[in-house]
Amino acid sequence: MLAIEWICATVIVAAISYLLHEFLWMKKRKRLPPGPKPLPILGNLHLLGKNPHQDLFHLAKKHGPIMYMQWGFVPAIIISSPELAEKFLKTHDLNFASRPYHEGSWYVAHEQRNLTFAKYGPYWRNMRKLCTLELLSNFKINQFQSMRKRELGFLIESLKRASSDQVVVDLSGEVSSLSANMSCLMIFGKKYMDKDFDDRGFKDVIQELLHIAAIPNLGDFFPFLGVLDLQGLTRRYKALGKVFDDFLERIIDEHVHQSSNIPKQNRDFVDTMMSILQSGEADFEFDRRHIKSVLIDVLIASMDTSATAVEWVFTELLRHPHYMKKLQEEIDEKVGMNSTVEESNLDGLEYLDMVIKETFRLHPVAPLLLPHESIDDCIIDGYHIPKKSRILINTMAIGRDPMVWSEPERFFPERFVEDNVDIKGKDFRLIPFGSGRRMCPGMHLGLTVVRLVVAQLVHCFDWKLPNDMRPNDLDTNEVFGLVTSRANHLMAVPMYRLKE
Numbered sequence: 001m002l003a004i005e006w007i008c009a010t011v012i013v014a015a016i017s018y019l020l021h022e023f024l025w026m027k028k029r030k031r032l033p034p035g036p037k038p039l040p041i042l043g044n045l046h047l048l049g050k051n052p053h054q055d056l057f058h059l060a061k062k063h064g065p066i067m068y069m070q071w072g073f074v075p076a077i078i079i080s081s082p083e084l085a086e087k088f089l090k091t092h093d094l095n096f097a098s099r100p101y102h103e104g105s106w107y108v109a110h111e112q113r114n115l116t117f118a119k120y121g122p123y124w125r126n127m128r129k130l131c132t133l134e135l136l137s138n139f140k141i142n143q144f145q146s147m148r149k150r151e152l153g154f155l156i157e158s159l160k161r162a163s164s165d166q167v168v169v170d171l172s173g174e175v176s177s178l179s180a181n182m183s184c185l186m187i188f189g190k191k192y193m194d195k196d197f198d199d200r201g202f203k204d205v206i207q208e209l210l211h212i213a214a215i216p217n218l219g220d221f222f223p224f225l226g227v228l229d230l231q232g233l234t235r236r237y238k239a240l241g242k243v244f245d246d247f248l249e250r251i252i253d254e255h256v257h258q259s260s261n262i263p264k265q266n267r268d269f270v271d272t273m274m275s276i277l278q279s280g281e282a283d284f285e286f287d288r289r290h291i292k293s294v295l296i297d298v299l300i301a302s303m304d305t306s307a308t309a310v311e312w313v314f315t316e317l318l319r320h321p322h323y324m325k326k327l328q329e330e331i332d333e334k335v336g337m338n339s340t341v342e343e344s345n346l347d348g349l350e351y352l353d354m355v356i357k358e359t360f361r362l363h364p365v366a367p368l369l370l371p372h373e374s375i376d377d378c379i380i381d382g383y384h385i386p387k388k389s390r391i392l393i394n395t396m397a398i399g400r401d402p403m404v405w406s407e408p409e410r411f412f413p414e415r416f417v418e419d420n421v422d423i424k425g426k427d428f429r430l431i432p433f434g435s436g437r438r439m440c441p442g443m444h445l446g447l448t449v450v451r452l453v454v455a456q457l458v459h460c461f462d463w464k465l466p467n468d469m470r471p472n473d474l475d476t477n478e479v480f481g482l483v484t485s486r487a488n489h490l491m492a493v494p495m496y497r498l499k500e
């Protein structure tokens, strides 16, 4: 059959199934949450544009904080208030602790054997425990403290040169490279540069994965269309899966040959995982496939999240120079003009924490968290939540809700002086790392990197916008993806300010 015939046949089958589904559903219709009226087959997919978190924010203003949508054949529940977020992520957490099918993880992470998209069950529980204890513990985070200091030192030196020449730097690019280097050193024990992956180079391959992971996948919403691969995504995921697999196999082999009895405090993540594999101490199915899947997870999760958070903090500080100054004054007082910031200084920097909280409120790195999936039918606030619904918690909508925050659109770190809101998953007004069973296990590491990098860059340099741009003219356009970053790179001129 020709491709066009295949498409027609699939659309007809899809339409019949949809009508059948609607008919059966009518018979036992239950009270669903309110939401926009769906079109036949397409459902509400036509309402989602390039920045779905913003579209859902606007739709919630009309339909309310719990909203039902039909995305193709998939029911979606969108949550936009702290009270409801608490019901989904705390009161009924267990029922919403699974993840939907994710084609990228299927092909790149050995059939969703990664932590991020593994279905809820014994494998996910065991792997999460292992990662939390062995890779993301305080002991492990502290082990890499000197590496972080050294890498950040390299960036400061290069910015000092830019400062003496008064050149504009690509702050987004610089922080992203720093974060990539820190992640590679922690995970693989060395930095990976261009050509280390395949012809395209390390960064390009990661960027391609992030890019296609952000493209809405028709196969996710219309399972019949998945096999046709009309968007070419399956083909690209398979090719990327092979590139990652070859790369990780090579790295693991190198580690196996080099490492015999590396002391625990010197082990990178590959060493740690391989020593667990070799010792046989994992009491669940655990082989190279699982190790490779989790290595990809921590690589992707650590590289872009922290760098994007730093980028947003700087965006707001450059738009509000008086807050930048106030932050400098706090650090000058605690650290002094003769020294750079150490991780041991961070706990005393309260204003820094307020600036970071305020940035997460306005610019959460993952505005819809990661998608959760309901394990069983459930009733919440009198509404029926069907089994296998996709649950999205819109933290961006919660962060800008005037019922929750006064003057929500205003960047105002001082709002946290009186109200010391927790960002570690206990206060549902601000949950940039999620909450409950699926909450981010890398939060401590992520926060350490963000606080350190922001503090150091603000302490060592005054910053000004290029070409006499006024602070108000700096845009805050975003591009939605696995992480939601600035649409345009942040450019600024550093001026060194410490005593030599």
Ligand code: HEM
Residues within 6 Å of the ligand: 115, 116, 117, 128, 136, 297, 298, 299, 301, 302, 305, 306, 309, 365, 366, 369, 370, 371, 372, 432, 433, 434, 435, 437, 438, 439, 440, 441, 442, 443, 445, 446, 447, 450
């Ligand atoms: C500023 C930095 C970071 C932010 C804002 C962030 C945010 C998040 C969010 C919102 C989720 C989804 C929670 C949910 O679905 O309910 C998540 C999950 C996750 N994060 Fe992070 N993250 C950061 C850094 C890191 C780092 C450094 C790592 C590891 C090295 C990491 C590893 C993970 C993993 C493995 C998951 C999936 C957990 C699971 O499904 O069980 N993250 N993160």
